[in-house]
Amino acid sequence: xxxxxxxxxxxxxxxxxxxxxxxxxxxxxxxxxxxxxxxxxxxxxxxxxxxxxxxxxxxxxxxxxxxxxxxxxxxxxxxxxxxxxxxxxxxxxxxxxxxxxxxxxxxxxxxxxxxxxxxxxxxxxxxxxxxxxxxxxxxxxxxxxxxxxxxxxxxxxxxxxxxxxxxxxxxxxxxxxxxxxxxxxxxxxxxxxxxxxxxxxxxxxxxxxxxxxxxxxxxxxxxxxxxxxxxxxxxxxxxxxxxxxxxxxxxxxxxxxxxxxxxxxxxxxxxxxxxxxxxxxxxxxxxxxxxxxxxxxxxxxxxxxxxxxxxxxxxxxxxxxxxxxxxxxxxxxxxxxxxxxxxxxxxxxxxxxxxxxxxxxxxxxxxxxxxxxxxxxxxxxxxxxxxxxxxxxxxxxxxxxxxxxxxxxxxxxxxxxxxxxxxxxxxxxxxxxxxxxxxxxxxxxxxxxxxxxxxxxxxxxxxxxxxxxxxxxxxxxxxxxxxxxxxxxxxxxxxxxxxxxxxxxxxxxxxxxxxxxxxxxxxxxxxxxxxxxxxxxxxxxxxxxxxxxxxxxxxxxxxxxxxxxxxxxxxxxxxxxxxxxxxxxxxxxxxxxxxxxxxxxxxxxxxxxxxxxxxxxxxxxxxxxxxxxxxxxxxxxxxxxxxxxxxxxxxxxxxxxx
Amino acid sequence: xxxxxxxxxxxxxxxxxxxxxxxxxxxxxxxxxxxxxxxxxxxxxxxxxxxxxxxxxxxxxxxxxxxxxxxxxxxxxxxxxxxxxxxxxxxxxxxxxxxxxxxxxxxxxxxxxxxxxxxxxxxxxxxxxxxxxxxxxxxxxxxxxxxxxxxxxxxxxxxxxxxxxxxxxxxxxxxxxxxxxxxxxxxxxxxxxxxxxxxxxxxxxxxxxxxxxxxxxxxxxxxxxxxxxxxxxxxxxxxxxxxxxxxxxxxxxxxxxxxxxxxxxxxxxxxxxxxxxxxxxxxxxxxxxxxxxxxxxxxxxxxxxxxxxxxxxxxxxxxxxxxxxxxxxxxxxxxxxxxx
Numbered sequence: 001x002x003x004x005x006x007x008x009x010x011x012x013x014x015x016x017x018x019x020x021x022x023x024x025x026x027x028x029x030x031x032x033x034x035x036x037x038x039x040x041x042x043x044x045x046x047x048x049x050x051x052x053x054x055x056x057x058x059x060x061x062x063x064x065x066x067x068x069x070x071x072x073x074x075x076x077x078x079x080x081x082x083x084x085x086x087x088x089x090x091x092x093x094x095x096x097x098x099x100x101x102x103x104x105x106x107x108x109x110x111x112x113x114x115x116x117x118x119x120x121x122x123x124x125x126x127x128x129x130x131x132x133x134x135x136x137x138x139x140x141x142x143x144x145x146x147x148x149x150x151x152x153x154x155x156x157x158x159x160x161x162x163x164x165x166x167x168x169x170x171x172x173x174x175x176x177x178x179x180x181x182x183x184x185x186x187x188x189x190x191x192x193x194x195x196x197x198x199x200x201x202x203x204x205x206x207x208x209x210x211x212x213x214x215x216x217x218x219x220x221x222x223x224x225x226x227x228x229x230x231x232x233x234x235x236x237x238x239x240x241x242x243x244x245x246x247x248x249x250x251x252x253x254x255x256x257x258x259x260x261x262x263x264x265x266x267x268x269x270x271x272x273x274x275x276x277x278x279x280x281x282x283x284x285x286x287x288x289x290x291x292x293x294x295x296x297x298x299x300x301x302x303x304x305x306x307x308x309x310x311x312x313x314x315x316x317x318x319x320x321x322x323x324x325x326x327x328x329x330x331x332x333x334x335x336x337x338x339x340x341x342x343x344x345x346x347x348x349x350x351x352x353x354x355x356x357x358x359x360x361x362x363x364x365x366x367x368x369x370x371x372x373x374x375x376x377x378x379x380x381x382x383x384x385x386x387x388x389x390x391x392x393x394x395x396x397x398x399x400x401x402x403x404x405x406x407x408x409x410x411x412x413x414x415x416x417x418x419x420x421x422x423x424x425x426x427x428x429x430x431x432x433x434x435x436x437x438x439x440x441x442x443x444x445x446x447x448x449x450x451x452x453x454x455x456x457x458x459x460x461x462x463x464x465x466x467x468x469x470x471x472x473x474x475x476x477x478x479x480x481x482x483x484x485x486x487x488x489x490x491x492x493x494x495x496x497x498x499x500x501x502x503x504x505x506x507x508x509x510x511x512x513x514x515x516x517x518x519x520x521x522x523x524x525x526x527x528x529x530x531x532x533x534x535x536x537x538x539x540x541x542x543x544x545x546x547x548x549x550x551x552x553x554x555x556x557x558x559x560x561x562x563x564x565x566x567x568x569x570x571x572x573x574x575x576x577x578x579x580x581x582x583x584x585x586x587x588x589x590x591x592x593x594x595x596x597x598x599x600x601x602x603x604x605x606x607x608x609x610x611x612x613x614x615x616x617x618x619x620x621x622x623x624x625x626x627x628x629x630x631x632x633x634x635x636x637x638x639x640x641x642x643x644x645x646x647x648x649x650x651x652x653x654x655x656x657x658x
Numbered sequence: 659x660x661x662x663x664x665x666x667x668x669x670x671x672x673x674x675x676x677x678x679x680x681x682x683x684x685x686x687x688x689x690x691x692x693x694x695x696x697x698x699x700x701x702x703x704x705x706x707x708x709x710x711x712x713x714x715x716x717x718x719x720x721x722x723x724x725x726x727x728x729x730x731x732x733x734x735x736x737x738x739x740x741x742x743x744x745x746x747x748x749x750x751x752x753x754x755x756x757x758x759x760x761x762x763x764x765x766x767x768x769x770x771x772x773x774x775x776x777x778x779x780x781x782x783x784x785x786x787x788x789x790x791x792x793x794x795x796x797x798x799x800x801x802x803x804x805x806x807x808x809x810x811x812x813x814x815x816x817x818x819x820x821x822x823x824x825x826x827x828x829x830x831x832x833x834x835x836x837x838x839x840x841x842x843x844x845x846x847x848x849x850x851x852x853x854x855x856x857x858x859x860x861x862x863x864x865x866x867x868x869x870x871x872x873x874x875x876x877x878x879x880x881x882x883x884x885x886x887x888x889x890x891x892x893x894x895x896x897x898x899x900x901x902x903x904x905x906x907x908x909x910x911x912x913x914x915x916x917x918x919x920x921x922x923x924x925x926x927x928x929x930x931x932x933x934x935x936x937x938x939x940x941x942x943x944x945x946x947x948x949x950x951x952x953x954x955x956x957x958x959x960x961x962x963x964x965x966x967x968x969x970x971x972x973x974x975x976x977x978x979x980x981x982x983x984x985x986x987x988x989x990x991x992x993x994x995x996x997x998x
Binding site: 236238242246252257260263336338 | 732735737761762764765768769770772773774775776777778779780781782789790792793794818819820821823824834837838841847
């Protein structure tokens with residue numbers, strides 16, 4: 001089918017993709033000009049209210065039917081009880097909630113000791129320091145309890161996501177129809193804004209930790225499914241045949257051959273589950289989940305920047321610790337012991353961990369400070385930091401810079417751009433997006449773009465959707481302006497590539513929420529702060545893929561360019577960039593997806609887009625509206641995702657890189 | 659060497675890859691060539707092959723990559739389901755076996771060695787070798803004992819607790835060989851077992867393999883793309899091209915009388931004197947005089963004698979009995995490469 005469409009343009013009667021795209025653009029321009037000179041009838045500028053179908057109430061009826069008449073609510077409430085029991089259990093262990101088994105909380109020193117031992121076992125002294133240090137910091141800064149509230153949900157949600165993801169992954173690998181059914185759901189789930197996960201979770205699973213855990217679990221499942229199927233598909237055929245020739249039954253094959261051989265991919269999946277869970281569990285603050293996220297939300301809300309900053313550091317440390325440890329686990333290979341190694345030596349790490357755990361637990365019975373850092377005992381410098389930050393922002397040149405940026409960007413760039421986007425008539429805008437898809441990808445993607453954006457128009461939230469899109473486009477463009485040069489410069493030397501990649505890797509593990517902190521600090525509650533937080537978040541993948549694309553240009557090609565006498569710029573422009581472009585496009589796509597994600601969170605700062613409306617729905621039970629809004633964001637994101645990924649794949653194939 | 663009932667017998671076996679091989683083979687006109695089948699959108703992995711493997715025999719299947727040799731051997735163990743024809747193993751039609759019986763057959767009768775070893779990376783040498791025993795539910799103690807036995811057989815003592823990634827290629831393949839021998843199989847499949855190894859190690863492993871075979875005397879199907887290796891090891895060689903067997907015969911006969919142009923090309927650069935044995939050259943009705951030669955001696959072994967001697971017919975003996983005499987001229991022709 002694709003072969004047919006690519007050969008079609010050569011026949012004389014049909015037009016090339018570019019020509020059709022150009023025609024679309026021309027029509028759009030004409031429509032816009034008509035609008036400007038006032039000749040366009042109003043119904044062509046925006047869809048009249050009268051013809052917009054009320055999707056929300058239809059959806060509400062459907063939800064209510066499923067919820068009450070089909071008894072879904074009864075089922076989920078039943079599940080809630082089991083989940084609640086689990087969460088209470090871990091809550092007791094982690095921060096001493098008065099529930100079964102009533103043995104917690106574990107003293108922070110014991111936790112820190114265990115974290116160090118695990119760190120040492122997985123990756124030596126550095127990880128031991130990171131693990132122990134994170135715990136010590138959290139306790140001494142006085143955030144132990146809220147951090148443990150977050151961890152207690154994570155400890156239930158992440159394993160749950162792992163088990164469900166692994167099972168679904170195996171099913172999708174084994175049965176083609178499951179795979180087919182899951183694929184589209186996964187791609188929608190990955191573009192759905194997280195507020196859309198939250199409301200159904202609240203409605204079906206009660207406010208608080210249970211809803212938080214459910215939303216977190218659902219959010220973290222997709223990558224686990226993908227990594228599981230990927231790993232299982234990659235098991236070498238000879239290993240499979242060796243298993244069959246050893247007389248494995250189907251169950252034995254799975255248990256002893258497939259899953260152990262796919263260990264690496266499955267563990268990468270575990271890493272992603274943990275990181276996504278952490279990111280989401282922080283965000284569940286929006287539905288009243290207590291913990292680090294809720295505290296951060298409260299602190300930022302009352303503009304206590306010092307405390308926000310400290311909480312931000314705790315979140316980041318936890319994220320980096322969890323990421324590094326789970327990644328070290330991916331690489332860790334089993335070691336053999338020489339014959340006759342005594343048993344205690346083989347399990348020395350386990351014994352050490354147990355010993356320290358018991359030791360510190362006993363010690364903390366005597367020294368209360370080792371069990372719990374009490375009120376007033378912590379070393380939090382919230383106030384001082386506050387003053388420091390405010391003093392820094394009040395320094396003349398800093399103030400001048402941020403003030404200028406704020407004013408210039410807002411007045412000269414952002415607002416005109418937004419107004420321009422809003423002034424384009426709806427049909428013209430849809431045509432422009434379709435033209436973009438046509439030119440880059442082809443007919444199929446153009447049709448998707450047409451349908452998806454028409455649906456957005458029909459949803460009745462067009463203006464807010466355009467404002468969302470405006471934030472995304474301006475932030476990603478600015479991110480590209482900064483991120484691409486950094487990537488290109490860094491890729492020139494191996495040392496700098498590694499350094500910048502490390503920064504990107506680390507930055508990518510930060511839960512998106514913490515990106516709001518510097519934005520609010522520097523620019524207060526403004527549009528610029530919104531754009532800034534998206535920009536920083538979206539710059540990471542852009543820089544990262546630029547470096548990877550450029551560094552992975554085959555050496556013979558750059559050598560050939562050198563031998564042809566190309567100057568550095570010529571080499572970059574005509575050899576390296578064209579070959580790196582498909583990879584860079586993947587980064588660009590990711591940047592857009594990240595931006596769509598961040599723009600919704602930025603609703604917290606105060607925006608006028610879909611995110612704002614979405615956040616509002618959380619207060620009530622407006623499930624229908626919540627879904628309509630969520631789907632709008634998802635449809636827009638999917639349009640870009642499909643188009644850019646198709647373009648990158650086509651380009652890669654053309655260059656023979658795949 | 660040949661017993662009456664072949665261990666593996668395949669008749670008109672077809673293996674076709676493609677969207678719907680079953681109906682394709684039914685509607686396929688007689689005598690369609692490999693290329694014609696490909697033009698129809700199918701690949702003939704194995705094309706109308708009939709071949710028997712006898713007890714205690716080493717059959718080497720030789721062919722270039724894509725000739726279907728690996729596919730054929732996977733049909734023998736039903737790692738591939740065949741599209742047409744029949745394969746019987748010890749009289750049992752393997753296509754009619756249930757899943758359970760098939761697993762039983764593999765657990766008790768078959769062992770296989772793979773080109774890239776196919777070791778399980780998360781298991782130690784010992785655990786890899788004991789794997790087939792574990793699968794059939796033997797207890798820990800017995801399977802450990804048996805595994806240690808084979809480890810000794812392939813010379814890997816002291817490496818029991820290593821993981822595959824800690825071993826060299828040659829050692830890894832020893833593990834693969836040991837694993838395939840753990841269940842004491844009657845039939846031993848080796849799929850290019852030495853191709854991934856360095857030339858020097860390869861020679862060493864071939865010697866090792868011949869030593870094992872003399873010890874164990876299994877029925878063997880050995881796959882290789884290396885004609886020298888085939889000549890060195892085989893009782894019989896089947897040469898494959900485009901899924902079909904071009905010729906199946908002893909090494910002597912293949913170098914002396916290549917059946918097709920394709921086979922002849924392989925034999926062109928071979929030093930025939932090192933392949934052809936006195937036993938093959940001996941004519942039963944001819945009578946020679948003087949000291950007899952052993953039938954297993956190659957022409958190359960007899961070179962000095964052939965040049966210096968003046969006898970027209972040289973007697974050949976097998977296990978002490980004279981079986982005939984070989985014309986010295988024939989042997990000299992082979993030695994000097996003069997086929998005219």
